[in-house]
Amino acid sequence: MYEADQGKIMVAAQNAMARASIPMAPADEPLRQMLVSEIQLAQNCLLDPAQKQSYDQQLHAYFSSQNTPAAPVATPVQASAPVQAAPATVAAPAAMPMESKPSDSSGDINLKSKKSSAASSAKNRARKSSFALYAGGGSILLLAAIAGGAYYALKEPTPEPVAQLDPAPVTPVEQEPEPTDDETVDPRGTRKPPRPPKGDRPTSQDLANSIPGLGKPEDTMAGMPEMSAKPPEPKATPQDEAALKTALMNAWTGIASRDFAKASIALDEVRKTPKTPAGTADFERVDQFVQDLMAYTRALNEGTSGLRENEELTVGSTSFTVTTLDDNRVVIRYAGQNRGYDRNELPEGFLRAIAKSRLKGDDAQKKRIEASHLLLSPKADIEFVRNLWMQSGADGGALTALEAEKKKYMPGEMVATAPKPDMSTEMTSTENTPPAMPADTEPPMNMAGGDxxxxxxxxxxxxxxxxxxxxxxxxxxxxxxxxxxxxxxxxxxxxxxxxxxxxxxxxxxxxxxxxxxxxxxxxxxxxxxxxxxxxxxxxxxxxxxxxxxxxxxxxxxxxxxxxxxxxxxxxxxxxxxxxxxxxxxxxxxxxxxxxxxxxxxxxxxxxxxxxxxxxxxxxxxxxxxANDLIKQVPVPPESEVAAPAAKFLEKWNAQIQSAMRLDDHAKVGRDMAADAKSLPNGSPGQFAGFRYALAETARGGDFEACNEIITDWSVRFAIEPGEWHLKAMQLAATSSTSSKVHAAIAQHAIDQVPQLKAAGQGQIATQMVKLAEESASKSRDKAIVDAVKQLGASQ
Structure with missing residues (x-):
């Protein structure tokens, strides 16, 4: 009782709940459920400051009334000391410790009105059986108290009147009233609440009306009204609605000019103005939109000013690496090539990657902010924007309304309904022109047909x-x-x-x-x-x-x-x-x-x-x-492949020659494959590009990349995949003495041979097993050697 430490209250509640959560027999389960409800109700009351204050006042009033004598007794008037005399210092009595009880669920105060607690039900039955005995004893004690009081009143002499003096003027001194019987004072002079009498804690019926206005027996603490009613919201006038409409129009003017600060200021003018429910929704939607656009701009400004060399950025499925930068230019590497740009002419895809790397908040917030930015981009695919918005978990109706408002206020900058080519390809490059920079959608492949x-x-x-x-x-x-x-x-x-x-x-x-x-x-x-x-x-x-x-x-x-x-x-x-x-x-x-x-x-x-x-x-x-829409074409004759192959090789020759380690060859091969995919589908140049990319990844022993290249290659050209898997293994075996590469060759055979046999290509499977046996012996890996032996035994 009167506990102020919420931590102690919570621990006591949890302990009580833990005891009450133990399953009981079916017949006792209703009592247990009732007890759990009472514990939860008590916890809610004592952990809510407003409810606890009211409840403590009820306890204070109840215990004060319990400790006050039932009938008033006349107290003789004592003679007053001369006024001029200094008042004697009254020693405070020693603080009496408040009676405390263990925090048990059965002892928590019952806050329900018409039902007794499960814990007190058993106590009530016991009380009834001994009520007659207690009543008789209580009557005898009461009679004795009355007789003693009457004797004391008759025996005490009547005090004489006090002579009236003319005291000198003095400043009255307020004295603390003497502590009553139901209160105590600690050594520091702090008054404590009245001590509860021995016995059970009061019920809600006992506490009812102990202080006027603090509740009725049929009310529970959890259902008590707020201490002070919230004043009604002011209603929007026609002038308020007109001001909101003007502010929204001015905000969209700022959005259209990319002056998001201006848009925010326009909205601030009506932020505290009363609004209708519809007006509130309109305001909050545009306000959130403006805040997201400002967040994107801040992230972009922070990123462009803080770019670092060797920093890696990503947008969609495209990765960039900042290789060189100064005050005027930035050189980035993507799709295996370097490109240089003026700082004030960075392509949209790269800017978006910078902004995404600096956005604050969780993933959902970042996606909503990115979608808000893309909604203003004339290059963005609206379906891409909607999908991103949906992934963020934002309200789809808000996006629909923003689209309608953009159409109304910015009719000349509608979002594209299909991806547009990126204009970054028109900029000057430091090397040969690589694939186009991604803009506001994932870069579409050049399909032979299909949507x-x-x-x-x-x-x-x-x-x-x-x-x-x-x-x-x-x-x-x-x-x-x-x-x-x-x-x-x-x-x-x-x-x-x-x-x-x-x-x-x-x-x-x-x-x-x-x-x-x-x-x-x-x-x-x-x-x-x-x-x-x-x-x-x-x-x-x-x-x-x-x-x-x-x-x-x-x-x-x-x-x-x-x-x-x-x-x-x-x-x-x-x-x-x-x-x-x-x-x-x-x-x-x-x-x-x-x-x-x-x-x-x-x-x-x-x-x-x-x-x-x-x-x-x-x-x-x-x-x-998208690969399903590519039209597969026959393998072009070598006479058509020779010239584009020489051109492709010339483009990549410097990087091939500079590759020293296995990982370098694998990296160059992956970049060459990305370059080949960007070429027109079915073209001789694309065929040559895949072939050179496969050779380079094989030299690096990267057979995962070999798988991807052969898959992309076979989608576009009618090649025999098994044949090129074997050629890749042969090239890797003759290019390196690394045990790591030979282990990779043997493992690739273990993966591919069953598929080749199932496809009826037994001859290629046999050659692959023979090559795998040679490589397994060079791998110095016993597990690989045993696996290849089992593979050969199954032939």
Whole structure:
């Protein structure tokens, strides 16, 4: 009681709650639930300063009334001392310690009105049995007290009147009143609240009306009104609405001129002006937009003034490295080449990379700020802007309103509906012209045909659906698939969307089964989950509380252990092949599962290999649906390749010659591959570029890059991938004596041979195994040697 330390109150509440959280027999469970509610109510009251102040006043008044004698007793008037005499110093009595009780849930004050606490119910029954005895004893003591008081009043003589004197004028001195019987004074003179009498703490009925206006018995502390009512908001007048309209117009004028400070000042003029709900929404939307634009500008200014040599920046899928800079020029490296720019003419893509590197806040804030900037860019693809806005979690309706307002106030600067070419290619370069600098969208590939923008949007939506499946949000995944289906215009895309949709549907059924089972679990039921017994404490469709190893554990659907989720779904679903298919679909997307565990479950459901491959493929390698739109062409004759090959090699020869280490060769090869991809699809120059890039990455022993190059190459040209995998291994073997490279050659054969054999290319597979055996002996890796021996034995 009267405890001021909130930390102590919280600890006491937690201790009480821990004791009250222990499961009880079903018959006692209602009492336990009532006790938990009372503890929570008491904690809420004592941790709220306003409620605690009122409650302490009630306690003070109650205990004061309890310690005051029931009937007033006449007190004789003492003779006063002469006024001129100095008042005697009264020694303060020793402080009496307040009675304290352990912080137990059963002792917390009951703040409910019409129900007694669970803890006090048992006490009341005991009181009733001994009430008669206590009442009799109390009557005898009361009679004795009255008799003693009467005797004292009759025996004490009547005081004589005090003579009136003419005292000299003195300044009156205020004295502290003597402490009453129900108060104490500590050695420092500080008064303490009245001491509670021995016995139980007061109930809400006892405290009722102890101080006028502090509550009624039927009121709980949690439901008490605020100490002071909030004054009503002023209503907007027509003049206020007109001022807001003018301010918004002036703000957009500042936005159009890129003078965001001017826009902010215009909004500040009406920031405190009363507004209608619609006016408040309009103001907050434009104000947030202006603040985001100012944040982007600050980040850009900070970045351009603080650029450092060797600093790496990224925008979209393009990376930049600052190689040289001075007060006037900046040289950056991207796509394997260097380019120089005047500081005041840096391309938009590079500026955006600078600003992104300096933005403050979390990832969602950064995406919203970037989307706000791109909304003003005439080069930005509106679909790209909307997607970025959606990823930030911002209100889509706000973006729609901003688009409409931009159309109204800035009709000459509408956002492009399709990506536009970057003008940075027109600037002077220090070397041969590399691929175009990315601007406000990911750089589109030069397709032989098809809708590239739709393919990229489709890729984004399908990747979102995959992510939502992993994060246990199949509803959001289904929404992404619904948006993706109209964009699948070619058979290859339609097939991939259908595969992913089937996987999403199966996962929706899985989580529906889990929720259905949770809704049915009764309290105190024991579950045998993979050999471990757990007891259900509470269960609803979206959450579960179980007791394991002596402690309660709380879960929602998002953090439910995978094994427990699988157990719940299996107990809810019927025993059938379809149920196994559903369980396998969950295991495929669960981080604790994977393709192999999904296959094991699906095998018991008699799924065909084709169906399993389709479902696994839906969560396979990262999607690049734009490749499906590329028209594959025959391999060009060598007579057409010779001239462009010489030109491509001349462009990269200096960097090839300067590569000394394995990593240098691999880096040059990757840069050459990026250069080749940027060339017109199906051109002889592109064919030559892929061939030289593959050779350089093979010299570096980077077979992961070799895989990517051969994949991109085979999409555009009708090459034989297995043949080029073998040539890459042969070139690597003859170019290096490094044990690391030879280990990579052998491992590449281990990965590729099974695929070649499955594709009916046994002759190439045999050559690859022979080469792998030679390289394995040079790798000095026993595990590699044993694996290659097994590979050869399987031939």
């Amino acid at each position: 590239v923008a739709s393919a990229e949007k489709l890729t984004s939506l399908m990747n979102q659906a995959r992510t939502q499946l992993v994060e246990r949000n199949p509803t959001a995944a289904a929404q992404a698939i619904a948006q993706a289906e109209p964009l699948a215009s070619v058979p290859a895309h339609q097939e991939k969307v259908a595969q992913l949709k089937a996987l999403v549907d199966l996962n929706q059924k899985f989580w529906q089964a889990v929720s259905g089972r949770l809704a049915k679990l009764p309290p105190d039921e024991d579950l045998d989950v993979n050999g471990k017994i757990v007891r259900v404490v509470e269960s609803e469709a979206t959450r579960l509380v179980i007791r394991v190893d002596g402690e309660n554990k709380r879960y929602t659907l998002s953090d439910l252990p995978a094994g427990l989720a699988k157990f719940l779904a299996e107990t809810e679903l019927p025993t059938s092949a379809d149920s196994k298919k559903i369980i396998g679909a969950f295991l495929l997307v669960a981080p604790e599962g994977g393709a192999e565990k999904a296959r094991e479950t699906w095998a018991t459901a008699f799924l065909s290999d084709e169906e399993m491959d389709a479902l696994i493929g839906a969560m396979g390698t990262p999607l690049n649906l």
